[in-house]
Amino acid sequence: MIFSPMRTKHAQILKLLLAVALLLLSPRVAYCQALSLQSLVSPSTVIQKDGVPVRFAVHGFIEFSSVAELFPYVESQTRRWPGNRGFDDRARRNLGRELLRRGIESRVVSMVDERPLETLITHTRAQLQQALAEVKEPVPPGYAEAFLAVQEKWKHSLNCWSASPSIPGRVLSNWYPIEEGIRLYGETYDSTEHFWQSVKYHPDITVGDLTDLLDSMEKTDWTLWLRRLDDDPAIYLPNAYAVEFLRHNVVRERLEWFRQELTRAKASRDEHPRLIQQRGSAGLRFSAFEEKVLWGDLGDLFHLVYTFSPPEDPFRKQLATDHFDAVYLEGRRMGFISEEFRSLMLEIWKVKFLEMPRFREVIRSIPVEIRLSHFLNDGDSPDIPIPLYVEYLNRIRELARGPSSVH
16 A cells, blocks of 8 residues: 555644643643533532642631532631630621631632633623532522622732732732832832842841741740730731741741751841842842742741740840831831831832832722732731732822823
8 A cells, every 4th residue: 555645744734733732631631621610610529630639828827628628617717716805606607608708709719720710701790600509509698798899809809929820910919020120218229129138037037936936936835825815806817817827837847848948949047038138249149039038937936936926025025125016117117017118118119019010000000990910819918918918909009100200
């Protein structure tokens, strides 16, 4: 038999197309698998990507694989402080609805999988209501209303974070690297995140001081210290993220992780954290991610332990000696959880989005009908609560859209 070169070429192309089709249909390629609306609203659904459950969280650290797993947690929180006068039946119901909404939003606005949000916003409100009406599993009161509220919010919002699929969403993130650097309070930084985390350290503090503090923390049993925060709803409820952050970070394994990261970063004992986070002649030393998970979390840990410790606590006094009793900048002393410190975010954004033309162009180009938002797995920020962060971001856009003073 004689084979035609053209026919052989055609057969090779067909085989290639078949191989690509099989690859795209393979369960291993999770991003190609559609997520139905009914699956999304069904509480027992465990969404998987690359064969791994896509988890979500409440308060940033309490994780779940399905919304059904969320329900018992919400119920346990509403019964957490029996007999407490400041936590009556109305407060319990409000807490239950709020936790349910936050959990569902965290399920939908995933940090690792865009499909849940894509599914929710590419269906109509009527279609979502129909899907919710067809759920056969038991759900708590307010379940449908929570899904509808999340859909309404994100059909008109842009999530501004470093991995946003939208370029403006990425640029509006504090993590966005600024090629020319940004000049803030007399120093130059690689991003606004670098500034925000560096100022949490007093200019006199050294890496050696941080290591000594970690040593002291490792020798401390934090069980009773955390129980005091857990047992009082007046402390826990307005500071839930901060308490869960502390619970996550005071364990020995996490403290050792901080120590290892300082070693990996090749930060010598006599170096000053505030100085080494500024732009140096050698170029970028720490990424914005490292700024947050190492310098940011470590600084937050020390500031929050100081904030929530009783006045007579010996470790609190040690933290004060190392200037974690406040944030110090240009002769000012600002409480870590204070309006004055939080307002610095607005000031540094004025530089980035009002004085730097290329960033002003980005933020002013986003239609006012779209609300700028910021949502990361239901995490919050004790240094600047997310609602305030979002308020500042939208205020900056209003200023950027006004008459330009930049030429």
